[in-house]
Amino acid sequence: MLPRTTVIWAGSLLGLSLLGGCTQDPFKDIESHERAITAFTLDKGQIGVAEITRTPETGKIVVYAVRGTDLSNVVPTIQTSYKATVSPGSGQPVNLSANNRTYTYTVTSESGEARQWTVEVKDYESDLDGRWQVTNLQFQYFIGEGESWGWNGTKNLSANIPDATKENDNILEMTTTGVTADGKVTGTFTHSPGPDGVFANFMFGAVDYNYKFRKLPRNQGTWLRDFATNTITFNNGQAGQARTVALEFSADKRTLKMPFNVQPYDIDWNGSGSKQELGGAKFAWYMFRKL
Known part of the structure; x- marks a missing residue:
């Protein structure tokens, strides 16, 4: 059980930071026994x-880093509990590549009590990394939405564009x-045409619908994953060709859905029903399975 004063300090830390230097520290006459690392961030x-685990006797920090990161000379930024000091200090270069990528810090409280904190660096295992095979490409359409004569549905894109x-x-x-x-998170991708050796050409007769459905760039490029929006943006290096899609994994991470908005909504009212459905497509998605 932590001392009562320790709990008070932890709960009041934010308030202290807001008070600023012009306000007297209400705990200046209370000696702190806290000796924790509260945040740990690598410079690359x-x-x-970082995952921080603490018991009354020990402390452990697990940091995930991109595979291949040079850990021999990193500069961590370290935050500690109230009035505690850490050795080596925050901003001091250390070698985290030795000793199975573990390193021990010593945190000392204002009262002089010390606790050892072990930092371990693990490779980040991305659920995206690896080879994925496209299994289907589907779209959802709305024609005359809200009208009694309208229709909507979900179809395989190949039902309207056989080349898909x-x-x-x-x-x-x-x-x-x-x-x-x-x-x-950043990365590289290679999009190859598979055993048949060809990519789909999203043409309906003489009408080119690649502007709607070619969201997965051909060949090679880079990607940027945004965890806040749960999206990935593909870029093949050509100006104006960046494509952003969402990410939806199955529970076991063995299948992946990449949905995207299909713009613009441009129905050819003089075209066939199949052509109207392509123009009235609002959403489409790739389905993948992990190889």
Whole structure:
């Protein structure tokens, strides 16, 4: 059980930071026994927030980093509990590549009590990394939405554009390469045409619908994953060709759905029913299975 004063300090830390230097510290005559690391951030490669586990006797921090990150000379930023000090200090370079990528810090409270904190760095295992095969490409359409004569539905895109079946054996291979300063994960991709050797061409007769349905760029490029919006943006290096889709994993992470909005909503009222459905498409999605 922590001392009563410890609980008070922990709960009041935010308030103290807001009071600023011009206000007298209400705890200046109370000696702190706290000796915890409250936040730990690498200067490169880290994915997400460090996992901090603490017992009355021990402390452990697990940090996930992009595979291949050079950990031999990193500069962690370390936050400690009220009036505690840490050795080595925050901002001091350390080697986290040795000793099975573990490192021990010592945190000392204002009262002089010390606790050892073990930091362990693990490779970030991305649920995107690996090879994925396209199994289907579907779309949802609305014609005359809200009208008694209207219709809507969900279909395989190949029902309206037969050439879309060529997409169903495509292989998407993704590899995580890094992380941005604001926490987005970066990587590379290769989108190959599969055993049939060809990509789909989304044409309905002479009408080109690639502007609607070619959301997965061909060949190679980079991607940026935004966890806040649960989206991934593909970029093949061509100006104006970045494509953003959502990510929906199955519970076992073995299948993946990438839905996207289909714009613009441009129905050809003089066209056939199939052509009207393509123009009236609002959503489409790729389905993948992990190889």
